[in-house]
Amino acid sequence: xxxxxWTIAAARDALRKGEISAVDLTMSCLTAIDAGDALNAFVxxxxxxxxxxxxxxxxxxxxxxxxxxCGIPVGIKDVFCxxxxxxxxxxxxxxxxxxxYESTVTAKLFGAGAVMLGKLxxxxxxxxxxxxxxxxxPAVNPWKVDDVLRTPGGSSGGSAAAVAADLCLAxxxxxxxxxxxxxxxxxxxxxxxxTYGRVSRWxxxxxxxxxxxxxxxxKSVRDAAIFLAAMxxxxxxxxxSANMAxxxxxxxxxxxxxxxxxxxxxxxxxxxxxxxxDALWTQGREMLRDAGAEIVDISLPHAKYALPAYYVIAxxxxxxxxxxxxxxxxxxxxxxxxGDGITEMYEKTRxxxxxxxxxxxxxxxxxxxxxxxxxxxxxxxxxVRALIKRDFEQAFAAGIEAILAPATPTSAFGLGEMDQATxxxxxxxxxxxxxxxxxxxxxxxxxxxxDGKGLPIGLQLLGRPWDEAxxxxxxxxxxxxxxxVAKPDKWW
Amino acid sequence: MSIDIDTARKVAKLARIRVEEAALPxxxxxxxxxxxxxxxxxxxxxxxxxxxxxxxxxxxxxxxDVVTDGNQQRAVLANAPDAREGFFAxxxxxx
Numbered sequence: 001x002x003x004x005x006w007t008i009a010a011a012r013d014a015l016r017k018g019e020i021s022a023v024d025l026t027m028s029c030l031t032a033i034d035a036g037d038a039l040n041a042f043v044x045x046x047x048x049x050x051x052x053x054x055x056x057x058x059x060x061x062x063x064x065x066x067x068x069x070c071g072i073p074v075g076i077k078d079v080f081c082x083x084x085x086x087x088x089x090x091x092x093x094x095x096x097x098x099x100x101y102e103s104t105v106t107a108k109l110f111g112a113g114a115v116m117l118g119k120l121x122x123x124x125x126x127x128x129x130x131x132x133x134x135x136x137x138p139a140v141n142p143w144k145v146d147d148v149l150r151t152p153g154g155s156s157g158g159s160a161a162a163v164a165a166d167l168c169l170a171x172x173x174x175x176x177x178x179x180x181x182x183x184x185x186x187x188x189x190x191x192x193x194x195t196y197g198r199v200s201r202w203x204x205x206x207x208x209x210x211x212x213x214x215x216x217x218x219k220s221v222r223d224a225a226i227f228l229a230a231m232x233x234x235x236x237x238x239x240x241s242a243n244m245a246x247x248x249x250x251x252x253x254x255x256x257x258x259x260x261x262x263x264x265x266x267x268x269x270x271x272x273x274x275x276x277x278d279a280l281w282t283q284g285r286e287m288l289r290d291a292g293a294e295i296v297d298i299s300l301p302h303a304k305y306a307l308p309a310y311y312v313i314a315x316x317x318x319x320x321x322x323x324x325x326x327x328x329x330x331x332x333x334x335x336x337x338x339g340d341g342i343t344e345m346y347e348k349t350r351x352x353x354x355x356x357x358x359x360x361x362x363x364x365x366x367x368x369x370x371x372x373x374x375x376x377x378x379x380x381x382x383x384v385r386a387l388i389k390r391d392f393e394q395a396f397a398a399g400i401e402a403i404l405a406p407a408t409p410t411s412a413f414g415l416g417e418m419d420q421a422t423x424x425x426x427x428x429x430x431x432x433x434x435x436x437x438x439x440x441x442x443x444x445x446x447x448x449x450x451d452g453k454g455l456p457i458g459l460q461l462l463g464r465p466w467d468e469a470x471x472x473x474x475x476x477x478x479x480x481x482x483x484x485v486a487k488p489d490k491w492w
Numbered sequence: 493m494s495i496d497i498d499t500a501r502k503v504a505k506l507a508r509i510r511v512e513e514a515a516l517p518x519x520x521x522x523x524x525x526x527x528x529x530x531x532x533x534x535x536x537x538x539x540x541x542x543x544x545x546x547x548x549x550x551x552x553x554x555x556x557d558v559v560t561d562g563n564q565q566r567a568v569l570a571n572a573p574d575a576r577e578g579f580f581a582x583x584x585x586x587x
Binding site: 099 | 543
């Protein structure tokens with residue numbers, strides 16, 4: 001019955017009506033996962049755990065007290081620490097690491113009865129836009145329109161590929177500079193990065209702590225609302241987690257956005273953006289207007305500095321966070337030559353364990369934080385960040401409810417296509433997404449259609465801080481108007 | 493800002509990442525490219541702007557100064573590449 005293709009909402013209703021068991025639902029996903037190895041999305045499979053959780057979920061559903069996520073089979077990005085299951089953020093340096101503890105997000109999901117199918121591929125330490133920096137090799141986009149294998153985006157590329165290919169009903173992702181929204185756009189799926197502080201970061205392997213935020217990747221906006229509610233909430237173990245009530249996001253999906261002001265930032269009209277994406281942006285604007293929203297041109301004058309500010313701040317935080325990988329407490333340790341001391345152990349371990357992009361970001365971060373350059377780079381970037389945030393605050397103060405922009409500058413590119421590009425050319429993938437992380441705002445990518453090649457393209461909505469409910473309602477309107485129902489042809 | 497080979501070597505040392513001499517010119521070139529990209533930030537007038545610390549203005553939450561966790565020696569050492577007699581083991585540090 002192909003239950004693996006269902007949405008969370010459909011599966012929830014079918015489970016409650018007794019039309020399917022959680023075990024059968026889980027089995028259909030496990031079968032799809034085993035047939036989907038060519039996608040390289042699941043890198044650690046946990047079928048025994050999944051079936052045990054599914055059996056427990058069936059008992060709970062029979063008992064009549066099942067939360068929304070009870071019995072729903074999901075994939076978990078490899079960046080989440082999961083007790084007893086390898087968690088290595090797609091890095092060789094964490095090879096063999098099996099956490100003794102459970103991340104808050106996965107603990108909450110399991111508490112709600114969700115079923116974990118396994119761990120999902122990603123860029124090493126979430127640094128990248130293609131999953132090509134993964135120690136497991138790249139994940140592959142299920143959308144294949146010619147003889148080219150394409151990236152599902154990154155860093156949450158395994159999550160996006162798994163959801164798009166119906167290997168699971170939904171997956172967790174994390175977003176530091178666009179790592180939920182860009183892969184969602186590349187695979188025709190929905191991805192939301194919540195407001196910074198909405199979801200606990202405890203037990204998530206850190207990249208850039210002031211920017212990292214976890215969120216759901218799903219097949220529909222309604223599923224994103226259901227899944228986010230199960231992930232969100234205050235956690236005393238994360239001092240940046242907000243002590244605020246979690247609204248009923250699903251109940252907010254009324255489809256009524258009459259009179260709401262939608263901002264169109266003129267600075268996002270960048271040179272070289274494909275005509276198809278620009279046309280899509282215009283269409284999205286018209287869809288929201290037809291639904292009764294008021295379209296307002298706005299200016300975010302510092303938006304063009306978001307990318308360089310991000311590539312100072314994120315590596316600076318990464319160089320500090322990743323100092324913990326020293327070959328002493330967990331993960332890989334290099335074999336040492338006679339006479340090697342502790343410094344050689346650190347240097348060899350980190351040279352062997354980290355891939356080239358991770359090494360580069362650690363070194364850039366080390367440089368911008370070093371004596372004599374701290375003010376020129378790091379402090380300046382933090383001041384520009386304050387200005388970027390102020391731009392958004394001024395727009396919201398003027399009554400703007402949500403901001404509509406493209407999600408990505410292109411559709412999915414081919415694996416290997418960026419091999420000869422400079423690091424900066426690769427970083428341009430994040431041009432539309434990093435602003436939300438710098439300003440801490442919620443952002444959602446919604447699939448809108450296919451480009452001329454037949455590849456999915458999406459739009460992005462940015463919302464007011466803590467207004468994921470309103471943001472998802474706007475996304476719901478776009479989703480319904482666009483009517484995107486295409487699925488990739490199965491070739492794997 | 494251009495990074496020369498000596499600076500690249502120094503940064504690698506500070507980051508505790510071994511980089512072979514032959515790889516330094518390429519590393520210096522890449523770091524220079526990335527830092528060159530950041531030079532755009534110099535166009536922005538940041539006079540009187542405070543560097544941003546956190547997204548949401550909030551006081552760091554305090555908790556009572558009491559023991560909340562502990563007695564986890566086995567779990568703490570479980571993933572160590574080399575643990576002996578209840579400790580992490582490393583190459584000799586003191587000469």
